[in-house]
Amino acid sequence: MERVTDLFDPDRVAVVGATDRAGSIGRAVVENLLDGFRGEVVAVNPDREEVLGRPCYPSVSEVPGPVDLVVVVVPARVVVPVVEEVGECGIDNVVVISAGFGETGEEGARRERDLRAVAERYDLTLVGPNSLGIISTPSGLNATFVEGDAQPGSISFLSQSGAFIAAVLDWAVTRHIGFKDVVSLGNEAVLDEVDFVEAWGDDPDTDVVLGYVEDVDDGRRFIETTREVTRETPVVLLKSGRTEAGASAAASHTGSLAGSDRAYEAAFQQAGVVRADTVQELFDYGQVLAGEPDLSNRSVGILTNAGGPGVLAADAVEDTGLSLATFDDATRERLRSVLPRHATARNPLDIIGDAGLDRFEAALEVLLEEGDLGSLLVIACPTALFDFEEFADRLADVAEASETPLVTCLMGGESAARAARRLAERNVPNFFDPARAVQSLGVLAEYQQFRTREPATVERFDVDTDRAAAVLDRATERGRTQLGPEAMELLDAYGIPVPDGQLVESASAAADAAAHIGEEVVMKVVSPDIVHKSDVGGVEVGVAPAEASAVYETLLARARAHDPDAEVLGVYVQELVDVESGVEVIAGAKRDPQFGPLLMFGLGGVFVEILEDISFRVGPLAPAEARAMTEEIRSAPMLRGARGRDPVDIDAVVEVLQRLSQLAADFPRIREFDVNPLVAAPDGALAVDFRVTVDAD
Ligand code: ADP
Ligand code: MG
Numbered sequence: 001m002e003r004v005t006d007l008f009d010p011d012r013v014a015v016v017g018a019t020d021r022a023g024s025i026g027r028a029v030v031e032n033l034l035d036g037f038r039g040e041v042v043a044v045n046p047d048r049e050e051v052l053g054r055p056c057y058p059s060v061s062e063v064p065g066p067v068d069l070v071v072v073v074v075p076a077r078v079v080v081p082v083v084e085e086v087g088e089c090g091i092d093n094v095v096v097i098s099a100g101f102g103e104t105g106e107e108g109a110r111r112e113r114d115l116r117a118v119a120e121r122y123d124l125t126l127v128g129p130n131s132l133g134i135i136s137t138p139s140g141l142n143a144t145f146v147e148g149d150a151q152p153g154s155i156s157f158l159s160q161s162g163a164f165i166a167a168v169l170d171w172a173v174t175r176h177i178g179f180k181d182v183v184s185l186g187n188e189a190v191l192d193e194v195d196f197v198e199a200w201g202d203d204p205d206t207d208v209v210l211g212y213v214e215d216v217d218d219g220r221r222f223i224e225t226t227r228e229v230t231r232e233t234p235v236v237l238l239k240s241g242r243t244e245a246g247a248s249a250a251a252s253h254t255g256s257l258a259g260s261d262r263a264y265e266a267a268f269q270q271a272g273v274v275r276a277d278t279v280q281e282l283f284d285y286g287q288v289l290a291g292e293p294d295l296s297n298r299s300v301g302i303l304t305n306a307g308g309p310g311v312l313a314a315d316a317v318e319d320t321g322l323s324l325a326t327f328d329d330a331t332r333e334r335l336r337s338v339l340p341r342h343a344t345a346r347n348p349l350d351i352i353g354d355a356g357l358d359r360f361e362a363a364l365e366v367l368l369e370e371g372d373l374g375s376l377l378v379i380a381c382p383t384a385l386f387d388f389e390e391f392a393d394r395l396a397d398v399a400e401a402s403e404t405p406l407v408t409c410l411m412g413g414e415s416a417a418r419a420a421r422r423l424a425e426r427n428v429p430n431f432f433d434p435a436r437a438v439q440s441l442g443v444l445a446e447y448q449q450f451r452t453r454e455p456a457t458v459e460r461f462d463v464d465t466d467r468a469a470a471v472l473d474r475a476t477e478r479g480r481t482q483l484g485p486e487a488m489e490l491l492d493a494y495g496i497p498v499p500d501g502q503l504v505e506s507a508s509a510a511a512d513a514a515a516h517i518g519e520e521v522v523m524k525v526v527s528p529d530i531v532h533k534s535d536v537g538g539v540e541v542g543v544a545p546a547e548a549s550a551v552y553e554t555l556l557a558r559a560r561a562h563d564p565d566a567e568v569l570g571v572y573v574q575e576l577v578d579v580e581s582g583v584e585v586i587a588g589a590k591r592d593p594q595f596g597p598l599l600m601f602g603l604g605g606v607f608v609e610i611l612e613d614i615s616f617r618v619g620p621l622a623p624a625e626a627r628a629m630t631e632e633i634r635s636a637p638m639l640r641g642a643r644g645r646d647p648v649d650i651d652a653v654v655e656v657l658q659r660l661s662q663l664a665a666d667f668p669r670i671r672e673f674d675v676n677p678l679v680a681a682p683d684g685a686l687a688v689d690f691r692v693t694v695d696a697d
Helices: 002-006 027-034 075-086 106-122 160-175 193-201 219-231 253-257 260-271 277-291 307-319 329-338 357-370 389-401 414-425 432-451 465-475 486-494 507-517 545-562 623-630 650-666
Strands: 010-015 040-044 054-057 069-072 093-096 125-127 133-136 141-144 151-159 180-185 208-213 235-241 274-276 299-304 375-380 408-409 499-505 519-526 539-543 570-575 581-592 596-603 614-618 672-682 684-687 689-692
Touching: 002 193, 010 027, 027 040, 027 141, 027 180, 040 581, 040 650, 069 075, 069 650, 075 093, 075 106, 125 180, 133 570, 141 486, 151 193, 151 277, 160 180, 160 208, 160 277, 160 499, 160 545, 180 193, 193 219, 208 277, 219 260, 235 260, 235 277, 253 596, 253 672, 260 274, 260 614, 274 277, 274 432, 274 684, 277 432, 299 307, 299 357, 307 375, 307 432, 329 357, 329 596, 357 375, 375 389, 375 432, 389 408, 389 414, 408 432, 432 672, 465 486, 465 650, 465 689, 486 519, 486 570, 486 689, 499 507, 507 519, 507 570, 539 545, 545 570, 581 650, 596 623, 614 623, 623 650, 650 672, 650 684
Parallel strands: 010 040, 010 069, 040 054, 069 093, 093 125, 151 180, 151 208, 208 235, 235 274, 299 375, 375 408
Antiparallel strands: 133 141, 133 180, 499 570, 519 539, 519 570, 581 596, 581 672, 596 614, 672 684, 672 689
16 A cells, blocks of 8 residues: 555645634644745645735645645535546645535535545545544654644554544643644545555654544455554554443344444454553553564563552553563672662562662663563662763663563653653653553564464355255245244254254144254243243243144243244254253354344353353354354363363364355345354353344345
């Protein structure tokens, strides 16, 4: 995406709608550009001869000489003709700041469609409309109407909210955070977040991509593109909307649990994107990912002159999935030689409140040379024994020379703030809170794991697609959208093991089926109106064939008692499965509007919603992704064989997940389904109950 990065590197910028009028956006943009841009700024406005003392041209086509970027700040109704003219002139790059498009209703939406059509016709690289503008620090380009400016750095930042950019830039100044490029995406008529992630992935001056996103339009493209980028360049996104208004009436467990935030969570994970929950996290993570070398292992060393903060940091290490380094004898020996007698040579290494710079430095040297540390956190509280700013300089020297990631936590007020500035200037991540420092190291480990992950290749199984299609067609012909165990054939067609079973429509047929199936059977009422059969007494386990016809009547009577209007299709007579020998798990999928099939796995049974012990991935699932789903849930130890039980056949479960993922991908008309329970036993996995919702036509 070389062309997208061209946006940030123009020699000559024209502002259409440039004006002197105080308080106007047109003036703010020109002023920001004139302030520090190393290229040339040209004003365009048919009503003016001069803007801020510079010549002004009536239209883009009348500007003498080449123009590389056009910034549009004219009223919405004239934007399309202006952009058309830009295209006519053979200029590629446009930023439309003007608002009054899709965000304002019907007429605006039409205008936005027109704008997109023009951009496509001329193949324009267009940001906006309704964008706050773009910034690129190497050339001093600030084509925004934001107050203040960005400091140079190696973070490139995108935002779907303009207001958010304004706030972040302001705040970044106080934290001494610098940027390479910044873009406010506006309505994304042409370029969206994925285009910039992709472009910055190839930009040697961007060390990390940060972003604020509200939604992703094309989920598949997002995952596929971003997954490639994150192998080289870390991407951290702050995604709003973690708390969702309850999912609308869902017809399955998966449906009720698979909200869109779950899809984002899964997609980010699969794409190698680090998710931040707050602005602070966004920049904390950005800072460590931008500058720190790789961790050689997960052990963390903590060096401090104060006990309390050291313990806080140690607690955070446990919570983050990192480990506290242990010092070997040789290290302890050397540490003792640099520590006062009453200090103990263990991690966290407390060199005590009377430590001066020399002791700090001596201990640092030992830890870095001997410790075999994956990373090092230095915590310091201000004392009269050393100067914080001098300390910061020395720490930065050490950090620069070291192969081990080093982060700091200089606590305190005024003096700590001054020291923090020095550390920031030298790209040493510094935090005011030990737990945050540790969390950021955790993110470094998380990202490293992403990056070294095997590429995900999806396996395709040989399945009977036609037979599955026939099951769905039959349902559609009969006007059914809610199918239960009677649709087990769908699973069978996809090679997923199911117990023997049969739908019957009379008591005598039930008796025949039961006699045929086994010495004991399970009988379940089948009704599109009853989602959870056992809730209404609709499942009888361990029925002898002699009782089958009576149980048939009982089940129907219970269904009617529950809901006299429920449509009852009959009873499903099923082979009795030794559920006790395994673990009841759930495997399901739901079609997500952005990402397509979202697969779910978890602890199954009737308490799924209460336990919420579930994991998600966007399909199609690669084997490693399916396996990770089974490893992520809290109850994973139950699958591995807790309390003397045999471990379940995880490979079989993983294969079922992959086959379900294939089923969901092959039939977009399936809205959601779940297999609950899937009985995961030591000798295989068996789909015992099934529920599926399909589109009406
Ligand atoms: P629902 O989820 O609609 O209540 P299920 O078919 O999942 O109905 O049955 C509820 C429970 O009954 C299952 O979780 C399982 O414990 C038990 N069960 C269902 N089918 C069988 C079977 N074929 N063999 C043994 N137990 C079963
Ligand atoms: Mg069930």
